[in-house]
Amino acid sequence: MSRRGVLRGGAVAGAAVAAGALGVPAAASAHEHYKEGSLRTDLLLHNGRIHTMDAQQRVVSVLAVQDGRIVYAGSNEGAARRLFEGKAPAVNLRGRTAIPGLIDCHNxxxxxxxxxxxxxxxxxxxxxxxxxxxxxxxxxxxxxxxxxxxxxxxxxxxxxxxxxxxxxxxxxxxxxxxxxxxxxxxxxxxxxxxxxxxxxxxxxxxxxxxxxxxxxxxxxxxxxxxxxxALTDDDRRRSALDAMAYAVSLGATTHLDQGAFQKTDSPSDGAAHEDNYTMNLPFLQLFDEGKGTIRLRINFLHQDTDTNVTTLTQRIQNAFKFFGNDMVRTGAIGEFIAASYFGGPVFLEAARKTAKARWRVEVHSLTGTDFQTQIQAFEAVDAEIGIKDLRWVIAHVPRISVEYLDRLKAVGGGVNLTGYQYLAGTGPTSGPPFRTIVDHGIPAGMSSDGMQIAPMNPWIHAYYATTGRNALGNQINAGQQISRQELLHLYTRANQWFLGGDDEDQLGSLEVGRLGDVVVLSDDYFTVPDDKLRNLRSVLTVVGGAVVHDTGDVR
Missing domain, CATH: 3.10.310.70 (Diaminopimelate Epimerase; Chain A, domain 1)
Structure with a gap:
């Protein structure tokens, strides 16, 4: 089978990219376009259906990126070409659908x-x-x-x-x-x-x-x-390149990473265990060499078990929030701030220390009660210190209620959502309550939580959020479906809220002045049948104007 044939093969498309056919070459091709910690180059896309996801939900046919930033989004190709004096590489999309690079705000x-x-x-x-x-x-x-x-x-x-x-x-x-x-x-x-x-x-x-x-x-x-x-440093670097190549093959260009459970080097470690103090090094080395092809945002996970919260304290004293550049930057404390993630004295002290340092917090909720004690702790810290400007987040929230959405919103918080129930959920109301949350108006975004108990593939999460059906095809989230437009909003424009710092108003939509991250899709996201939605892929992924993934389907 040809590489292009594999990429079009649906079930094996994503794995073919990660197989190395495109991983290292894609990263190497972007290397020359690094400038001062950013991917920056020029590119003109024309003759497409380009969904800008701006405030007016404009669909344009021409997009121009110059030195990594968008300089034109409209339908006058001549005007766009004049900005480059005829020197920019141009790609004819031949009517294909393009969207902003997806932001995965929790993976x-x-x-x-x-x-x-x-x-x-x-x-x-x-x-x-x-x-x-x-x-x-x-x-x-x-x-x-x-x-x-x-x-x-x-x-x-x-x-x-x-x-x-x-x-x-x-x-x-x-x-x-x-x-x-x-x-x-x-x-x-x-x-x-x-x-x-x-x-x-x-x-x-x-x-x-x-x-x-x-x-x-x-x-x-x-x-x-x-x-x-048996892992070596070289193995980890190769695997990191593969992970980035797979991500951009799906159209996910910005990733807010949530860390890992601290490894013990024993059989008790699972797929979610690693060394939180060294696991980022392969990625940082690749970014330092100009080989990073995604935008990586790093949260710091902590699981202290006593009220001294020693590791969290050391992190706050020795790290900076939102520190880095366009390609790689630190984020918040999370998705655990203490081992007792659902609340209690250790959780409360961790929240208090993080608030005093003015850091963001992210925790996760999986049950029908844990979000209640978490939000109660947020309220206590807000009353004592004030957190309304910090954008504290609760992730997953499969069982959250309207009452507690109101209370979380009142302290300036938000929720990010995943379709993790797609794989093993059984329903009948597996959650999260997408419809309720979107209608509520609390800051909300979409994520994958990939890839332990959930896929990294955003199009599988789009399928679950818009149909409520699990991997077996059973309806497990009845009445909570959202539209494809709403889902795409959660994966793009809405998700910039969760990044904070200098990322505000830089990503999530295709507007003049923002970073030029664009994804050209294998099919029309808005019209492809539900059973084909999960197989959607990128045929061309652009980060800062630089092509980081290209199947050859557009020229």
Whole structure:
């Protein structure tokens, strides 16, 4: 199969990009366009349906980017060309739909970039045969004998067989590479013959079934630990490049990363564990070399267990909020500010210290009561110190009520939303209450929370938010659907609210003066049938006027 054929293949499109066919070349091609910490170059896009997502929701046909910033958005191609004196590279979109670069305001792209092996997303695989095709393509770009892995971001619910592939099925696809795939935080997992041989020889040995199955929990923990112990700095840099390449292939250009649970280097670690103090280094090295192709915003996760909140205190004393440049910048404290994320004295003291330092806070809510105690703590800190100007955030909120939306809004807070229930949710009201929140008027944005228990792919989250259907096709969020226009607003213009600092009014819409981040889509987002929405991709991704992803479908 040709590369273009794979990219158009729907179920295997995303993984093909991460397979290395476009990862390193895309990053290298952007290198020459770095200037003082930003991707900046010139580009003219014309003959398209370019949704600006500005306040008037304008749709234009021409967009001009000069030195990384938008200088024209309208329908007069001649006027745009005169700005460059005929010297700008021009791309004829031939009627394709273009949108602002998507902002993912809550994910774990840095964890994805530290995955062991040649990590291969399976978010758009819908059968065992799709997994096999994806892995065969990945193997074409992977050195013989190296592990092909998929850790998180998918679930067997999305496969028509509703199970993981067997050892024999994985052997048939990639006989010359060990394979390891694991769902969620702690499995269960599966491997092939070469992987089984590896895992049974490590210490502590992993129990692998004759069919390649690895039980969830400690057995999966041992397998993941063994792979992590083999990671080198070069491996992490390569994986970080792959993660960025995959992100821009989906059209997600700005990522607010939420950190990880601090690793213990034991089988108790899951897919969401890493070293919070070193995990960003591969990305920072790549940005320092001018090879970063996404805009990365870094939150700092803390899980202190006593009211001294020692690590949080040290972070606040030794780091700066919103510090960096257009490409990489620090963010807030979150998505955990204490181990007791739902409230209590440690949570309250962490919130108090963060408020005194005037930092943003982000925490997450997963139950029907945790948001109540969190917001009560926010109110207490607001009464004592004042937080209304800090934009404190609660993420996910599958069960939040109107009463507590009112209370959170009253202290200047907002919510970010994910479709994480798509993979394993069962309903009938799995949440979050998209419709209620959009109608409420509280600051709200869209995110993926990828990729442990949720996909990174924004178009899967668009599918869930607009249909309420899970990976099995069942309706699990009835009455809470929003329109595609509303969803796109949450992923673009609305999401700048969550970035803060110098990002305000720089991203999220295609307006003169803003950074030139544009995505040209494989199909029309507004008209593609629901069952095709999840397969949407970028055919051309532009960051600061520089092309960071190009399938060759437009010239």
């Amino acid at each position: 774990h792209v840095v964890l994805m970039g530290n995955r062991p092996g040649y990590h291969t997303p399976l978010e758009n695989a819908y059968s065992v045969a799709d997994v096999q095709r994806t892995y065969r393509e990945r193997a074409r770009h992977t050195p013989r004998g190296k592990f092909i892995t998929t850790i998180g971001g998918f679930h067997f619910n999305q496969f028509q067989e509703v199970r993981l592939p067997t050892l024999a099925e994985l052997d048939a696809a990639v006989p010359d590479h060990p394979v390891y795939l694991s769902i969620g935080f702690t499995g269960p997992s599966a491997t092939n013959t070469l992987g089984k041989k590896f895992f049974e020889a490590v210490s502590p040995a992993v129990t692998v079934g004759a069919n390649g199955s690895i039980a969830g929990g400690q057995e999966t923990g041992k397998a993941t630990l063994a792979l992590r112990r």
